[in-house]
Amino acid sequence: MATTTAGQKRAEAKREYDAYIAACPSRQLLDTVADKWVTLVLTALADTPLRYSELSRRIAGVSQKMLTQTLRTLERDGLVDRAVTATVPVRVDYTLTPLGESLVTVMAGVKTWAEAHMPEVQRARRRYDRR
Amino acid sequence: MATTTAGQKRAEAKREYDAYIAACPSRQLLDTVADKWVTLVLTALADTPLRYSELSRRIAGVSQKMLTQTLRTLERDGLVDRAVTATVPVRVDYTLTPLGESLVTVMAGVKTWAEAHMPEVQRARRRYDRR
DNA sequence: CTGGATCCTCCATGATACTG
């Protein structure tokens, strides 16, 4: 039959919403910035350019796969610059682009809000959990 | 033997890092804000208080589970207020707290940055993909 | 109407081994 179930309707609505959300610029920014390794790599590079091995040491818990994957997306998004020196063995340096630096600035703003208001959030949590 | 493998070392380092990251206030903020449904619920409530059923209609693609779960965490974090009216059937209204409103403000800041720079990111992506 | 409880699926992440 051509009956449309509630589940089907919601599934369809979900697809539309997902598309709508995926198109939202701030959504895209949040998706990248909220990544654990992204923030760590960006803040690590905020101080100074680093080589691949230096990054993997500095961000001690990261696996090769995730570090590489993270660096690739950051490079693709124009946030970091990848410079290969064709010596033996190879040497690869990662630098923050101007765009990447401006992103780090925004993240600092988020940090500021968080430091200002997280204590309040934590009080709210304790209050909630104690009921 | 008491030999420590490289894998063990990284695993230990990972635990430390995870703990360190989990303690970071901005990390905690990002983790909540970056949630898809969180942003949708908050922006929906930014205009006006809404009932549960109104929310689920307005955020068309959400499942009951995720909507309830999202509202619970937001309530726990002191970002939304939950008011139950004991009629038959029950009526529950959700409102943004002052803290919640201030968070919406920050998210607007992120949105501003995104709208300003996402075109640049997308150009970078096209450039990267075309190589 | 507003959820709680269950089951199930899928994808992001990680561990491991290999290479130019």
Added chain:
DNA sequence: CAGTATCATGGAGGATCCAG
């Protein structure tokens, strides 16, 4: 040194049924 390839898994999220 700086990755790529492959396989395994844990947990987030969805579908569904039930209840006050």
